[in-house]
Structures are given as structure tokens and as C-alpha cells.
Amino acid sequence: MDNKSIAQLLAETADLLEIGAGDPFRIRSYRRAAEAVENSTEQLSSFVNEPSRLLEIPGIGKGMAANIQEIETRGSMKLRDELLITYRPTMLELLKLPGMGPKTVALLWEALQVSDVEQLQAAIDTGKLATLPRFGQKLIEKLQRGIAEYHRNSGRFLLDDAEAAAERVTLYLEQFKGIERVMPAGSLRRGRETVGDLDLLVTGPACAEEAVAAAVEYTAAYPPIAELLAKGQNKVSFRLRSGLQVDVRLLPEASYGAALQYFTGSKMHNVSLRQRALKRGYTLSEYSLARLDDGTVVAAAAEEEIYKALGMDWIPPEIRENQGELEAAAEHRLPRLIEQIDLRGDVHMHTQATDGRNTILEMAEAGIARGYQYIAITDHSKNLAMTNGLDDQRALEHMQRIREVDAQMDGRIRVLTGIEVDILGDGAIDLSNEVLAQMDVVIASVHSLFQQPKEQMTERLLKALENPYVRILGHLTGRLLLRRDAYEIDLTAVLKQAARLGVAVEHNADPNRLDLCDIDLRRAREMGCKIVINTDSHHISSLDMMRYGIRQLRRAWLAKEDVLNTRPVDEFLAGLRPRPLA
């Protein structure tokens, strides 16, 4: 079992213990262990029979090592099984609703025998929920919004999970002689944050018509298959244990490009493209681009040929959403989308001083390993007490240590000083201007803002941006955009203010964001906002999440020149909002 699955089972156990009002410290141990497992760079399954190596991981003791071994051998553990007899697995889903914590889940179960989202909806509809203590109109409205959101997202899988699954299937398929290319199509290729099911297109000599039967049999024998859904002449559909459906299509090389184009979508992009083909006297299908009059195939083996035959440049999959890309491709004015290699720095990360796992030095070395010319250390400020956030005094001391590490680096990488400050209830920043004035990178974040009355969110954001030392509005595309409707944030006003004041807006590289923000990022650029992309890493391994973020920027049509941290360090700093003169 992979680390992520093990971590998930441990985290679930923690959730169940919490619903059962278990020892809070024991619960925390399970959460810590889950985090440690997920952050581990090594596959635990490879040395699960060497308890001493498991024990080396901080947060894993004797008991947890035994739990992990049990999970590895039989897919679950005793405590979890026992808890699942007492509580329903669907309660874990209930926990995902905003405003819903373990205490409330327990109360719903005791008072109303409500254990899943549908029953909760029923309890709201019949008015039973309102009879419970603490359930006023506002809380119920909040839950109602959460349920709607839940239904929108259920059934889809996160990009990184889908990508990992695709990589494993690909490795398996490529072992078959005569399979030469395996390419994910569909929303995964387009880089969407969530993926409904996985389309894998396979080609090579083994996929030729006369040979394909053996390759189909091999595909259907993929060991992790939980349920074989269909096995046809050149298509195999199955479901993995996670519930993810995978469709594998084995195609002759001659029509591979047409199939790739067709199955990549999006639907609207394809509809428009086919209309365009018709106007020019062609017909486009999943097999080929052919002339309408005599059926002669014009292009089929490669995507590039198809677009070219229609008078267009090849269109990157991330922007195939029928939002102007066809016109731009026909007029040869598609932007050259940003690539990971364009990035020179990551300017939002945490260390052991607050809630990060690594030291300043380790983060710097990790930055060098990823080819960066600069990073910024931006630990939390005091308002985020649970992270051991820095107050003025500690922030200054930390800044001094960052400078020392920077000097130590001897020019191999620049380590910028920084801080991630919180926006308080009145729009003020929780550290003094004297301290902020000394930092290279000041990111204002919205962590606490969501706990405040939604009527004042916009106003408070605007006020926070007025602080002359705030240089980046943090988590714009993380928390802010995704929750803007529920909190009635006037995004246009916020972006306008950021553009006017020269505050850069931050995109967080994170595969675990449901829903899309590409349109809003495009708007941010069009409104003249400077854009930075960061990982907000708390561990060196999460620096690699950048690749997801890059794909999200590509979906927003962003080119290298649209993103501030593609520039050399001096230009980057000069591109940030200028500090007021002392």
C-alpha cells in the first residue's frame, strides 16, 4: 500500500476517535503519524518488516509501527475496525462539511441517529435539526451550503491521486512488449484539479489490429483491479480500489493522434473544432481528420498534424476549454505558456520556527536541488498561535538567522527574509510596521478572516492591502477564490486594489483544491495584477507540488512574463511593491 493510503487510514482512525471523544493526545498522535507517513520520502511498504526503520520516523513509536504493519498486511487495523462497528464510515464524510466537527457529528448521531449527508439534509428539511441546541438559522444555512458544495465535488478525484494512479498503470502497461506509448487523456491531461475518470491511450506495435487481443488480456490482468467493468476489442475498463474508474484504449499508431485529440477534450473545445473542420470541408472524428468529399485521411497519427491541417498552431491541452484558444491558434497568437523550468524562486515556505518540519538551511538546500536562484522563508506570525507563530521579537531573531544562512550559502542561492502575517478582524496586520519594514517578502494571509462576519470581508481585505509593507496577498487562489461566494467577497474590488497598490497576488501550487480558479487568475492578469506562484511548503518534499501549480497557471493562459518569480532575484524584488521611504 502506498504512503498516502496508509496515512489516510491513520487519519480516519483519528477522526473516529475524535467523534468518540477519545483521549485528545492519543488522537493527536494518530494525526502526527498520518502526517509523518504522508511526508515520508521513502515508501514505507518497502521496509514494513523492519520495525527499527519505521521507528526512526519521528512520530512513529512501537504502537504505531505495529498499526502500520497491520495496515500493510491486511488493509486495516484493529482499532479502526472496532471504531467502525460503533460509528458509521459515512460519518467521516459528514466531518468534511464546513462547520461540522466531531462533537457535532457525535451529537447528530446521539440525538437524531443522523450518520450521513442525506440524513442530515432530511433532518434539515423536516426541521428536526433546528430543535437541537446550538442549531440556529445561520448554522443551518452554513451546513446547507456545505451540502451543496459536497454534492458538486463528490465522485471526482484529486489530480495528484489520479496522476499517481495513472503512473502506476502506465508502468505496468509499458512492461508489455510492443506497447510504446501510454498517455493520459481527458481532464488529467488538461490539468484539471479534479478528475472524473481516467482515460489512458496506449499505442505501439502491440496495439495493431491483428495483435491487440493479447495486449487487451494483459491490461485486464492488472493486479490492483478491484472490478473489471468491460473488456472489448481494444478497450478495457476497470475500477481501482479507490473507486477511480480507468478506461484504457489500445489504438493503432496510425490513428493515435486523432484519438488523443478526441479523448483529451474538452467537449466544448472538440465541438468547436469539429465545426471549424466542417467549414473547411473536413470531418473530424476520433479516428482521423478526413476530407468530406472523398473521405481521404488528411491527418490522424499526431495531434499537431490535425491542428495544422485546420490552419492552427497546436494547442496545449491545459487551455482546450473553448475560451478563445481556437481563434488564437488560428491567428498564431497563442501565448507561450509558462513552464516549470521558467521558475527562478519559491517565496513562501515555513520552517521549524513555526509549523514547518525543516530548518532554514534544509529549505535552502532543497531550493538549490530544484534549480532555484532564490527562496524566501516566510514563517507564520503570532496570530496563528497553534503554529507557534512569531511575535515581533522572535520575527526579528528569525530574520537574523535567515540572513546568516543566506551568507553561508555563498551565492549558491539567495535566501530572502520574509513573514506570512495574518489579517486581523479590523483589517490590521498582527505585527508592527517596524518589523515588517525589514522583511523582503511580506505575505498577508487570510487564515483568520473566514472566522469573521462575511459582510466585512471585502472591506477588511482592502484595508489590509493598504498597509504599505504588505507586498503579496497570500492564498488568493487557495482559500480566497474558492470561498469567495460563500463569504460574498467582492473579488473585483480586491484585485483592483491589489493592482492599484502594486501588491502581488499569490497562486498556491496545490493539487488539493477543488474547483477551478483559472478564469479568475486570467482576470487578475488582465486587471494588471502582478502574480507570484508559491508552494507554501512546510516540508522539503512539498516543494515538488510546484508542478501542479504550474499546470494551473497554464490553464489560466499565463506566460513566463506574467509571473513575477520567473525573474532573477533583483528584478523580482524590484517588481514587488516599493517600500515607503523611512
Place this chain on the structure above:
DNA sequence: GCCGTTTTCGGCCCGACTGTTTTCAGTCG
């Protein structure tokens, strides 16, 4: 349940804020 010792058990990130309150429980980060 983990850890670090004061080697056998006590400590383990906590503060802001909401919605319901009439003094606070629960959630969030």
C-alpha cells in the same frame, strides 16, 4: 500514542472568532 527523560511517567502548539448564548462550546487554522 509518542517522547524524553528528572528511566517510569507526565506533558503533549493555543488563540480568535462565531453563534448561540446570559458565560461558553465548538470550529478553525
